Amino acid sequence: MSERFDVIVVGSGAGGGVIASELALGGRKVLLLEAGRHLTSADFKRFEVKANHDLYWPMRFAPLPGGDVVAFLSGKSVGGSTTINTKVALRAHERDIAKWHAASGLTNDDGEPFSLADLEPFYDRVEKVLTVRERGDWGKSVFTAQAGFRALGTDVEPVMSYTDAKCLSYGSCLQGCPTDGGKSTMNAYIARALAEGGLELRTGVQVNRILIEGTGGGPRATGVRWQTADGHTQEARGRFVVAAAGALNTSLLLLRSGLSSPAIGRHVGLHPLRLVYGLFDEIQDSHRVYPISAHCMQHQVDEDGGFVLETSTIMDPVAFGTTIRDERGPLWGQPLIEALRAYRRWVGVLAMVNDENHGAVSLGSDGCEQITVDFQPREHARLDAALAFSRRVLEAAGAKQVCWTGIISTHTQGGCRMGDDPQHSVVDRNGRSHEVANLYVGDGSLLPRTLSVNPSLTIMALATRLAMHLEEALALAPAPG
C-alpha cells in the first residue's frame, strides 16, 4: 500500500519549493520529491566542475541553423535553479504581463485580462520572505562598465537581489552560496518547512509518471511513481499533485504520463542571453564581486530594443575558456591561452533578449526528449542589437578586446502555459490542468510569454498564488477516509 499525502510536489526549485513549503507551514501533509541531492552551504566549494556535477541538470542543447547551438542550464539539487542562480529579484514589467493575455487569453478571477496588479500581493509576500534588497555595493568592475554606459549617454542602476547581509560578495553564486547569504528556496522556504511544518522531503527521486485514474468524473491525478536507483518502483498517493520540475522537465513529465493536450511542450521561451566580455589594462577581478549588481533598463521594452544588460559578471575559468569566441569563432590556441592568462582583467556584461516563445520540447519516437528553437527575424535583430550595444559599451569603457559567448538559456519559461482556452493552454489561471483533475503545474512552465527580466521572483509569486488556491481546494475537498 502506498503512502498518502495531501499534496505531492515534484521538484523543489523556485516554484515547487515555495508551493510545498507554504502548504506544509499551513499544516498540510506535503511530500516534496527532488531528483537532485540535499546539499547545503557546508558542501558548496568553488570547484567549478564538481559543482556542475553535483548541482546542475546535465546540460542540454538545441540546434540552430548554421551549425551553432543554444545551451540550456538549470539546477538539480534541493532548491533547484535557485541554489545556483545569481539571485537577481525583479518584478515583471506591466508590458510583460500584458503579453500573457495577448498570447493565451489569460484572465483574472474577475474575467478581466490578467495584469501585474493580480501578482502584486504575492510579490510582496515573496520579497518579504526572501529579504529582497538593493545591491549598491559595487566592485571596481561595475564602475569600469558604468563608464562605458555613461559614455554612450545612458547609465546603470543597482539591482534588487535576494541576498541578505551574510553575502560576502564571493562571486561563487553559480556553485552554490557558501555563506547562506543567497536566499535560495532551500534556505528561505524549505529549511523552515522541514523544521516547523509537515514537509517530507525525499531526494534522489526522479519521478517518471503521474498516476492518473479514469473515473466517472473523467481522468484524475492520484499520485506519482518513480524508480529507485536500485531499480525498484515506488509510488505515493496524494489528493493533489503539483508538477514543478522546471520548464523543460515538467512538459516531458506530463507527456510521459500520457497527457495529450496539444499545447504541452509548446511556446517555450528561452530569454536568450550572451555574456559579452571586454579586456582592460588593469586588474578587475570580476569573479570576486556579487555577480550582478547593476543593470541598464533603457532598452527593456520591444520598441526600445527588447533587451536588458546586467553587469559585472564573468563565468568561472572552465566555462569561460570553453565558451569564449569572437567574430572568427571560438578562441583556440594562443588567443585562448592569452585570454585565460588575462582572466583577472576581463569585465562581463550579460545581455538578455526578449524572445517570442518559438521553442518546443517533445518526446521523439524513441522516447527521448527533443528541443527545438526557431528564432524569427525580429528575435535575431534583438540578439544582434544586444550584442552590438554591449560591445560598444565595453569599447567606450576602454576595453582593448571584446569577446562573447554563444547563446545560452538560463531563464527557460513556458511549455505548459496558463490560459483560459484548453486548445491553446495547458492549465488555467490557478495552474490547474485543463485535462486531468487534481493535477497542477507550479513552475516556470506556466508563463505564457517570456518576461523581459529574470523570472524567478515571478515564478515564486505565481507559486505563492497557487499554494493559496490549493489551500482553498483542500479545505473544500473531503479527505479520503
Ligand SMILES: Cc1cc2nc3c(=O)[nH]c(=O)nc-3n(C[C@H](O)[C@H](O)[C@H](O)COP(=O)(O)OP(=O)(O)OC[C@H]3O[C@@H](n4cnc5c(N)ncnc54)[C@H](O)[C@@H]3O)c2cc1C
Ligand atoms: C545559472 C543560472 C542563473 C540564474 N540567475 C537568475 C537570477 O539571478 N534571477 C532570476 O530571477 N532567475 C535566475 N535564474 C533562473 C531561475 O533560477 C529559474 O527561472 C527558476 O529557478 C525556475 O524555477 P522552476 O521551479 O521552474 O525550476 P527549477 O528552479 O529549475 O527547479 C526544478 C527542480 O525540479 C527537479 N526535477 C526535475 N525533474 C524532476 C523529476 N522528474 N522528479 C523530481 N525532481 C525533478 C530539478 O532537479 C530541480 O531541482 C538563473 C538560472 C540559472 C540556471
Ligand code: SF4
Ligand atoms: S556573492 Fe553572495 S550570494 Fe553569491 S555566493 Fe557569494 S556570498 Fe553567496
